[in-house]
Amino acid sequence: MNQIAQRDDNFVGEIVPALWVELRKVRRSKTLWITALGFSLTTFIGGLFMFILKDPEQARRLGLLGAKAQILGGSADWPSFFSFVALMVSAGGVGVFGVIFVWLFGREFSDKTVYDFLSLPVSRVTIVAAKIITGAYWSVSLVLLAFVLTLGIGTILQLPGWSTIIAINGFRVLLITGLLTVILCIPFALVASVTRSYLPAVGCIFLAVVLGQIVGQLGYGEYFPWSIPALVSGATETLTGKAAAPLGLASYIIVGMVGIISLLALGAWWRYADQT
Numbered sequence: 001m002n003q004i005a006q007r008d009d010n011f012v013g014e015i016v017p018a019l020w021v022e023l024r025k026v027r028r029s030k031t032l033w034i035t036a037l038g039f040s041l042t043t044f045i046g047g048l049f050m051f052i053l054k055d056p057e058q059a060r061r062l063g064l065l066g067a068k069a070q071i072l073g074g075s076a077d078w079p080s081f082f083s084f085v086a087l088m089v090s091a092g093g094v095g096v097f098g099v100i101f102v103w104l105f106g107r108e109f110s111d112k113t114v115y116d117f118l119s120l121p122v123s124r125v126t127i128v129a130a131k132i133i134t135g136a137y138w139s140v141s142l143v144l145l146a147f148v149l150t151l152g153i154g155t156i157l158q159l160p161g162w163s164t165i166i167a168i169n170g171f172r173v174l175l176i177t178g179l180l181t182v183i184l185c186i187p188f189a190l191v192a193s194v195t196r197s198y199l200p201a202v203g204c205i206f207l208a209v210v211l212g213q214i215v216g217q218l219g220y221g222e223y224f225p226w227s228i229p230a231l232v233s234g235a236t237e238t239l240t241g242k243a244a245a246p247l248g249l250a251s252y253i254i255v256g257m258v259g260i261i262s263l264l265a266l267g268a269w270w271r272y273a274d275q276t
Contacts, residue, residue, distance in 0.1 A: 014122050018130035039142045046084040047153035050076045077161035082170030085150050086233035093181035097139045098188045098205035104131045106192035124270045136182050143178035180229045183259035190266045222251045225258045
């Protein structure tokens with residue numbers, strides 16, 4: 001019992017300064033502001049679509065629509081706005097969150113700072129844990145930013161259909177979509193670590209996004225991990241035009257298994273791989 005308590009104390013004593021270092025690097029990085037700008041622009045684009053749907057003639061007078069432009073079906077209200085933002089998180093989250101995790105792990109090799117880390121009297125597993133926690137905190141913060149901007153833009157546009165229940169449900173879907181996407185980005189951190197480079201991991205991100213869209217459109221998205229966040233957001237439809245069926249427990253288990261296996265493999269690689 002004393003040995004277990006000592007190990008717990010060591011981990012807590014190591015993880016706090018490790019997190020402080022990671023958060024300090026993030027705060028000084030341009031990547032932080034680029035990802036925040038990306039999510040902000042996505043939300044503003046959603047607001048633009050809501051403005052166009054709400055008053056197409058005004059949008060044409062302002063030059064936002066061409067004279068011959070056709071408005072697709074849809075309604076300018078709070079449920080539609082929340083759905084659009086959730087769609088953007090599911091579609092762009094893999095790319096943005098994936099870049100975050102690849103940057104957190106891959107930069108140590110490109111900047112040649114990995115050897116400085118390994119020379120410190122800190123467990124390698126602690127380093128991995130600090131990076132994963134930082135990446136999750138960073139990604140979820142972007143989701144919260146998108147939600148706050150959604151509330152502000154929707155209020156300015158005076159969208160109809162507001163209710164506390166709709167807002168809570170919109171936040172719930174947005175948060176679940178974001179958390180699932182975060183879990184599915186851990187494999188990209190593993191690729192960046194094993195290859196000691198950015199490019200292979202970025203290639204895997206693009207591959208996951210493309211395959212997620214294709215498999216989702218074919219109607220088998222509930223079995224492919226990187227299609228599942230889009231299904232949760234209600235953004236994916238089958239080729240028949242029918243909305244995808246509600247997800248079962250198996251889909252969430254698949255995402256969880258991908259995250260657990262990737263996390264264990266990532267910790268094992270950092271602990272046992274030859275870093276000379």
